[in-house]
Amino acid sequence: MMSNKSKELLLEMKNIHIDGFSDERWHKILKGVDLTLYRGEILGLIGESGAGKSTMGKAAMGYTQPGCKIIKGEINFNGIDLAKLTEFEKRKIWGTKISYVAQSAAASFNPAHRLMDQTISAANRLKLNPTDALKKDAVQLYESLQLPDAENIGDRYPHQVSGGQLQRIMTAMAMSPRPELIIFDEPTTALDVTTQVEVLSAMRSIVDKFNTAAIYITHDLAVVAQMADRIKVLRYGEEVEEAKTRDMLSNPKEEYTKSLWSVRSLIKPEETNQDYILSIKNIDAAYGSSKVLHNVSIDIPKGKTVAIVGESGSGKSTTARVITGLLPQIKGEIIFDGKKLSPKLEQRSKEELRKIQIIFQMPDTAMNPRQTVDEIIGRPIEFYQGIKGKEREAKVIELLKMIELDETFLDRLPSELSGGQKQRICIARALAANPDLIICDEVTSALDQIVQEGILKLLQKLQKELGVTYIFITHDIATVKAISDEIVVMYQGEVVEQGLKSKILNPPYPDYTELLLSSVPEMDPDWLTNLLNKRSS
Amino acid sequence: MRLTLGLVTVFAFSVIIFSTFSFLPGDFATEILGQSATKSAVKALRAELGLDKPPVTRYFDWLGNVFQGDFGSSFSGRSKVQGDQGDRSREVVGLIIPRLKNTLFLTGVAAMLAIPLSLILGISAALYRNSYYDRSATGVSLVTVSSPEFFTAYIFILLLATLFPVFPTISTVDETTTLVERFYRTALPVFTLTLITMGHMMRMTRSAIINILSSEYIEMAKLSGASRYEVVVKHALPNAWAPISQVIAINLAYMLIGSVVVEYVFNYQGIGRLMVGSVYNRDLPVVQACALIFASTYVILNLIADLIGIISNPRLLYPK
Numbered sequence: 001m002m003s004n005k006s007k008e009l010l011l012e013m014k015n016i017h018i019d020g021f022s023d024e025r026w027h028k029i030l031k032g033v034d035l036t037l038y039r040g041e042i043l044g045l046i047g048e049s050g051a052g053k054s055t056m057g058k059a060a061m062g063y064t065q066p067g068c069k070i071i072k073g074e075i076n077f078n079g080i081d082l083a084k085l086t087e088f089e090k091r092k093i094w095g096t097k098i099s100y101v102a103q104s105a106a107a108s109f110n111p112a113h114r115l116m117d118q119t120i121s122a123a124n125r126l127k128l129n130p131t132d133a134l135k136k137d138a139v140q141l142y143e144s145l146q147l148p149d150a151e152n153i154g155d156r157y158p159h160q161v162s163g164g165q166l167q168r169i170m171t172a173m174a175m176s177p178r179p180e181l182i183i184f185d186e187p188t189t190a191l192d193v194t195t196q197v198e199v200l201s202a203m204r205s206i207v208d209k210f211n212t213a214a215i216y217i218t219h220d221l222a223v224v225a226q227m228a229d230r231i232k233v234l235r236y237g238e239e240v241e242e243a244k245t246r247d248m249l250s251n252p253k254e255e256y257t258k259s260l261w262s263v264r265s266l267i268k269p270e271e272t273n274q275d276y277i278l279s280i281k282n283i284d285a286a287y288g289s290s291k292v293l294h295n296v297s298i299d300i301p302k303g304k305t306v307a308i309v310g311e312s313g314s315g316k317s318t319t320a321r322v323i324t325g326l327l328p329q330i331k332g333e334i335i336f337d338g339k340k341l342s343p344k345l346e347q348r349s350k351e352e353l354r355k356i357q358i359i360f361q362m363p364d365t366a367m368n369p370r371q372t373v374d375e376i377i378g379r380p381i382e383f384y385q386g387i388k389g390k391e392r393e394a395k396v397i398e399l400l401k402m403i404e405l406d407e408t409f410l411d412r413l414p415s416e417l418s419g420g421q422k423q424r425i426c427i428a429r430a431l432a433a434n435p436d437l438i439i440c441d442e443v444t445s446a447l448d449q450i451v452q453e454g455i456l457k458l459l460q461k462l463q464k465e466l467g468v469t470y471i472f473i474t475h476d477i478a479t480v481k482a483i484s485d486e487i488v489v490m491y492q493g494e495v496v497e498q499g500l501k502s503k504i505l506n507p508p509y510p511d512y513t514e515l516l517l518s519s520v521p522e523m524d525p526d527w528l529t530n531l532l533n534k535r536s537s
Numbered sequence: 538m539r540l541t542l543g544l545v546t547v548f549a550f551s552v553i554i555f556s557t558f559s560f561l562p563g564d565f566a567t568e569i570l571g572q573s574a575t576k577s578a579v580k581a582l583r584a585e586l587g588l589d590k591p592p593v594t595r596y597f598d599w600l601g602n603v604f605q606g607d608f609g610s611s612f613s614g615r616s617k618v619q620g621d622q623g624d625r626s627r628e629v630v631g632l633i634i635p636r637l638k639n640t641l642f643l644t645g646v647a648a649m650l651a652i653p654l655s656l657i658l659g660i661s662a663a664l665y666r667n668s669y670y671d672r673s674a675t676g677v678s679l680v681t682v683s684s685p686e687f688f689t690a691y692i693f694i695l696l697l698a699t700l701f702p703v704f705p706t707i708s709t710v711d712e713t714t715t716l717v718e719r720f721y722r723t724a725l726p727v728f729t730l731t732l733i734t735m736g737h738m739m740r741m742t743r744s745a746i747i748n749i750l751s752s753e754y755i756e757m758a759k760l761s762g763a764s765r766y767e768v769v770v771k772h773a774l775p776n777a778w779a780p781i782s783q784v785i786a787i788n789l790a791y792m793l794i795g796s797v798v799v800e801y802v803f804n805y806q807g808i809g810r811l812m813v814g815s816v817y818n819r820d821l822p823v824v825q826a827c828a829l830i831f832a833s834t835y836v837i838l839n840l841i842a843d844l845i846g847i848i849s850n851p852r853l854l855y856p857k
Contacts, residue, residue: 092762093762095760111776112850
């Protein structure tokens, strides 16, 4: 985050137009975006999905994905127009002068080769240094990225190291040929918050160390604020605004930029009661022989929202599976509405099944792609309430209105809906059973910020109107603040603590809660620096 | 684990083979003695051959002997009169081994030709996807896959033996035939077997690689400056060995079975021809032995393919 860097121009993209081919026709992905980048500078590129940020980042290398093409524009890198180069000439620049760090490190490493071979492959192609020297250098890079066992980690295969480690190794791979520019394409989006902090700080320090210029692409403003000198906001393939990081955070000019952190401004006053609709007591559960839940006890007050938070692998979703009966527990009991629930799904009555519904993370895969909205919502009405014909149709339309859609959606297939609309249909399907308890399993994490806000507001409105209880499973603390009354923190299959939102989110914390909360990026460009200073002291 | 599964498969095959042939209509005794044979003569021969025992007993007798490498004696060629010194019946093993060698020679040469050729064609078709080369290669391969082997064989005879007499139409060989002579005489059956299996292998190699070319690590490889050749050979191919080796195994097995027809067309002294002849003669021990050999080859080839799949996949080779 050095502010006075040399003003030597490295990359200048002018009036970039890119079209993409999908659904049998050409769409405009980028509509004339400009971008300038100086040596040693980091530019943040942010926007929601479909904004064209990733396409722009790849275009900075002169690369377009299959099915896309550059219609117009110049990409001057060190005075060479990449748009005019042949494939062969561009390959001499890719991986050596400009390198790329992808979103999903797990999918972007070749499973068949050792990590070290992949790390040095681009630099090896140049043949400037002997392989041994490159390997030595790679080990040093691993060390400066704080990878454990830097000496030997390169001998492993991609499936043998964790996601956060892979992302750092990919950064080492990008750095190995000492490029002049690195494109980071959502490098931490797939990681847990606590891992994200480590990866962010490792990436930032190494980019600083070699004074490499970078384009950092993300949808998370708080993350980009830690990395970038300047931020450019994209929407629908056009630039919304660009400003120095501090200026943008303190004084965003455009309404749209402000809306990017809208979920963070959503706060629900907490309430609770002692009338528990669901209590799970001393639950143990296992997948095969590996035990994943250890003595989990949670109480859910009626008509309120309990958020279960934790990292991946903490047992949040497994708890939901136990409650719904998809995974029978091996020990402990579930009391619902004063009655004991049978562990097995098959042994629960239709009424018991009706009262507990679940909404999943991925609306795309949670709906039958060949059923219309009418069939998707109508089926639970028919199945649980035995309502048919005209009455059923009226009920479906009523539910559509409740989720702020209308009867024009009745005949649509899931493929004809946007991500937010799909999730709304899933909510309506859950409501169609007229349940007492809805389990929301990461329902907003696949959605953009503005859409997230809409869904969360809708859920709150429905709770007020219908008095339904929510269990809200998430790893996103901003969402927790926005929706919950009580919070349950889980870690490695155990409950760390449960209590009112105000109690959990304020000190004193147990160690793990503190680590989790402090790892959530804040809208402050000095947040990461301060956090690292605090943790090292 | 896979090995035991393979053994169980072979065992199941042996049951199926044995029961199928036992329930076939007609038996050797009536076949050899003719329609006019007396009932007592038929009964005597059946007793001598052990055909009068219940099937289950016969099965276990047979299986026990097979385990000891004894496939019994051939029915045909034996004397019709009990105790005749001129018994020319032969041990099944002695009958099969030279034929099996011939068939293995034929399919071996065809495999040596077909596997490298289809790999090279498949990889290059993936490399230059949607080019004219790719389209013509996949198009031609579709034709060769869809033609039955006897048809392909006759086309070869027509082209390379009748119109342009380069190779002989009859591929008779014996122990005295030299290696070079063998290659020359078996050229047409080898070409036929190569052609009928190559199309499938080539197309599957191509599609296995193209499948992998859409994965994220391939885009990553491209963005790190890898050339088209490097992307396909270094990044896609190592991950495609498992599906490719499966297809090769299936085609080698298919080649062995295809050799039944091809050997018949070219009059080649292989195991396929022996089997067809023995079915004519109701020569049960020989037919059973041949079928069992075919079945075990199939299982062995698949085991090898599984093994290659494991060796080429670090996820299976090096656990977490």
